[in-house]
Amino acid sequence: MLKQEVKGGQASLADPRFRADVLNGLDRRPRAIPARWFYDRCGSELFEQITGLPEYYPTRAETGILAQIAPELAALVAAGSALVEFGSGSSTKTPLVLDAIKPSAYVPIDISGDFLRDSSRALSARYPDLFVLPFEADFTRALSLPRTIAAAPKLGFFPGSTIGNLIPHAAVDLLRAMRASLGLGAHLLIGMDRIKDVAVLERAYDDAAGVTAAFNSNLLARINRELDGTIPIEAFRHRAIWNDERARIEMHLEATRDVSFTVEGQPFTLVAGETIHTENSHKYGPRDARILLRAGGWTPIAEWTDPKGLFAVYLAQA
Numbered sequence: 001m002l003k004q005e006v007k008g009g010q011a012s013l014a015d016p017r018f019r020a021d022v023l024n025g026l027d028r029r030p031r032a033i034p035a036r037w038f039y040d041r042c043g044s045e046l047f048e049q050i051t052g053l054p055e056y057y058p059t060r061a062e063t064g065i066l067a068q069i070a071p072e073l074a075a076l077v078a079a080g081s082a083l084v085e086f087g088s089g090s091s092t093k094t095p096l097v098l099d100a101i102k103p104s105a106y107v108p109i110d111i112s113g114d115f116l117r118d119s120s121r122a123l124s125a126r127y128p129d130l131f132v133l134p135f136e137a138d139f140t141r142a143l144s145l146p147r148t149i150a151a152a153p154k155l156g157f158f159p160g161s162t163i164g165n166l167i168p169h170a171a172v173d174l175l176r177a178m179r180a181s182l183g184l185g186a187h188l189l190i191g192m193d194r195i196k197d198v199a200v201l202e203r204a205y206d207d208a209a210g211v212t213a214a215f216n217s218n219l220l221a222r223i224n225r226e227l228d229g230t231i232p233i234e235a236f237r238h239r240a241i242w243n244d245e246r247a248r249i250e251m252h253l254e255a256t257r258d259v260s261f262t263v264e265g266q267p268f269t270l271v272a273g274e275t276i277h278t279e280n281s282h283k284y285g286p287r288d289a290r291i292l293l294r295a296g297g298w299t300p301i302a303e304w305t306d307p308k309g310l311f312a313v314y315l316a317q318a
């Protein structure tokens with residue numbers, strides 16, 4: 001296929017961090033690849049589909065909360081604040097906060113320049129008077145924000161329970177980095193998914209239509225596309241398991257038979273039943289969430305949930 005040849009020819013252009021994470025992750029036991037590599041074009045589209053699934057409650061719950069709290073948020077956050085979003089802006093959530101606080105500037109931070117440009121362009125079109133300052137950076141480290149917003153009060157925004165992808169010690173490191181980036185006195189608006197009925201959790205990550213399974217498998221397809229992989233994707237099945245000890249949903253790709261393949265020429269063999277761990281999605285009870293924020297240097301000042309208590313949004317101050 002021509003498309004394959006073209007993609008194959010681009011293998012050397014693959015992100016070296018992706019290459020290192022995949023090769024190291026497949027070598028390690030248990031095998032694990034960081035969840036951030038899900039989000040190529042195809043993966044991002046699949047994730048968009050996930051957010052509309054009947055089983056996947058987090059997006060609906062959080063969007064509902066953000067819409068509800070707009071007046072309270074406007075009262076708690078300083079007028080003329082700069083809104084600093086960690087991760088490329090989501091098409092539905094960011095406008096809810098922009099409309100609520102009417103910020104002086106919007107600074108979306110993302111490691112992927114492509115997504116950043118797309119979301120910035122979309123937001124500029126919708127808010128022609130908003131000062132949009134896209135910032136291409138790795139926000140897991142403390143960074144110097146653009147000088148143009150130095151004088152403005154800061155509101156960090158980290159929606160979607162993305163913090164849940166990190167194991168607690170990394171989550172604390174990230175919260176501290178955000179505190180260092182935004183500065184003392186800054187506010188942070190952050191979404192965290194709650195611990196709940198295991199059946200509800202597992203269904204949210206293993207939907208009837210198989211979209212989450214496709215999202216998980218796309219990681220293998222991406223490895224084949226970008227790292228010249230020969231992984232037989234049909235030999236892996238999607239698993240979503242609640243790990244009660246660590247209060248998290250784990251996604252795995254499980255080999256349904258003994259399977260051998262190469263990635264960038266390096267050989268790998270998995271025996272039937274072996275898995276590649278592809279994602280953690282940590283869930284936090286009310287006290288867990290507040291302790292996590294405090295451990296990261298943030299004082300919780302407000303907490304909101306949806307009517308069913310499935311999801312929580314926190315406002316905290318550095």
Ligand code: AVJ
Nearest residue numbers: 050160161162165205212281
């Ligand atoms: C975007 C990381 C918050 O953990 O719920 C959705 C990703 N994975 N379905 C989550 C995801 C499978 C999502 N986050």
